[in-house]
Amino acid sequence: MSRITLPAVDTATGATAEVYAKVRKAAGGKLPNMYATMGQLSPSLTAAYLDADTALNTAGLARKDLETIKLLVSAQTGCDYCVAAHNMLGKLAGLRVDDVRAIRQLENTGDAKRDALIRFVLGILRQSGTVPAEAVADIRAAGYSDAQLLAIAYAISMITFTNTFNRINDTDVDFPAVE
Numbered sequence: 001m002s003r004i005t006l007p008a009v010d011t012a013t014g015a016t017a018e019v020y021a022k023v024r025k026a027a028g029g030k031l032p033n034m035y036a037t038m039g040q041l042s043p044s045l046t047a048a049y050l051d052a053d054t055a056l057n058t059a060g061l062a063r064k065d066l067e068t069i070k071l072l073v074s075a076q077t078g079c080d081y082c083v084a085a086h087n088m089l090g091k092l093a094g095l096r097v098d099d100v101r102a103i104r105q106l107e108n109t110g111d112a113k114r115d116a117l118i119r120f121v122l123g124i125l126r127q128s129g130t131v132p133a134e135a136v137a138d139i140r141a142a143g144y145s146d147a148q149l150l151a152i153a154y155a156i157s158m159i160t161f162t163n164t165f166n167r168i169n170d171t172d173v174d175f176p177a178v179e
Helices: 014-026 033-041 043-057 063-077 080-092 097-105 112-126 133-141 146-169
Strands: none
Touching (some): 033 043, 043 063, 063 080, 063 112, 063 146, 080 146, 112 133
């Protein structure tokens, strides 16, 4: 059960109502619990997050790659809310059911480029300090550009933010159950 009381979203006014409308537009009319809570607490941070997500979506990584990163990081941090959300969004982005399961369980997906991305992101999550030169060489050899390395770093930071908030809040999951 969420630790922060979910607001009465239909009575929101001002900046909160504006950010709710922005979320609904982006989410096909829905207002997920995470955004309802964030929007109530800080419309400006929520709007900034939405703008950052828009920028990330145009930063040169394929939607499947973004969802791979978001699902992988969420599974590694133990954020059940974001695992459920990105399990669903990954499928909508074109990842197969077997792919999302493999990403969550750290198994090979059978796609060499996707598996290289998973290894690279896991290395970042698990090792402190400067990323080894060999890891950067390996991800470049898999076909990722330097601009995409920037997008990978940005995706990790953004999903870490939502993972952390949802873990603090224990946000009620309003996405389909993970199979």
